[in-house]
Amino acid sequence: MKIAFVIKRWAAYAPGLTHPEDWLAWVAKPTLPCGAAAPDLPEMAAMARRRLDALGRMAVQVAWWCQGDDLGMPVVFASRYGDAARSLDLLAELADGQPVSPTAFGLSVHNAIGAIYSIARGDHGNHLAVAGGAGSAAAGLVEAAGLLADGAPEVLVVCYDAPLPGAYAHFHDEPASAYAWAWRVAQPAANEPHIELAVDDAAAADVPQALPFGLDLLRFALSADPSLTRKVGSTGWTLRRRHG
Secondary structure (H helix, E strand, O other): OEEEEEEEEEEEEEOOEOOHHHHHHHHHOOOOOOOOOOOOOOOOOHHHHOOOOHHHHHHHHHHHHHHOOOOOOOEEEEOOOOOHHHHHHHHHHHHOOOOOOHHHHHHHOOOHHHHHHHHHHOOOOOEEEEOEOEOHHHHHHHHHHHHHHOOOOOEEEEEEEOOOOHHHHHHOOOOOOOEEEEEEEEOOOOOOEEEEEEEOOOOOOOOOOOOOHHHHHHHHHHOOOOEEEEEEOOEEEEEEEEEO
8 A cells, every 4th residue: 555645734742842943953853752731722712722631732733733724624633542541530430430421521532632623613624533553643644645535635634642641651662752743735746746655564573763653754754864664563654755
């Protein structure tokens, strides 16, 4: 399987990295973002903003920055874990025999952040959420490629994750960090430079990396590197720059 796309616009947010110039400087010496932070998200009404935790606010902020005022564009939210903190809190309440809040449950499902984003913007376009393990960022791009093939001029891909909370942290199998990025992607025109993403069956097992896969994809996109190959889970992925 092989897909091709161009990035028309991008935005990203992580603790200590809030502006494009911060990220472009980070690419020269990439390190794992540490700490906790949440954007102000002034574009969203306070009542809606209060329904989002820090991870949701990061995802919505980069989506808003990248999509701007355009409505009707398909949006793919891609996250390995989603809002795991809410899910863990709900399980703890169940274990204690406490009643579970329907509102808290509704906000814990994987497509909740995208739903809040679309409602706040009054956008009736196609919004969906995907999870594909450690390769969730690639899964989001594959989903976007399908939407482009169906005729969408552009698709907004939003990739976001945060460290697993509490007892879940035991299951980390790659560096953990809070981050979110958004790309507006389109099909490349004839002879237009683009990025190619392909399943790579020959990819070697992933050695310990400094960045999680999703954040490494952003680093590659902002760098001048000719290629990136990583095996995440049972699937190898290779990204290459093509010059038309």
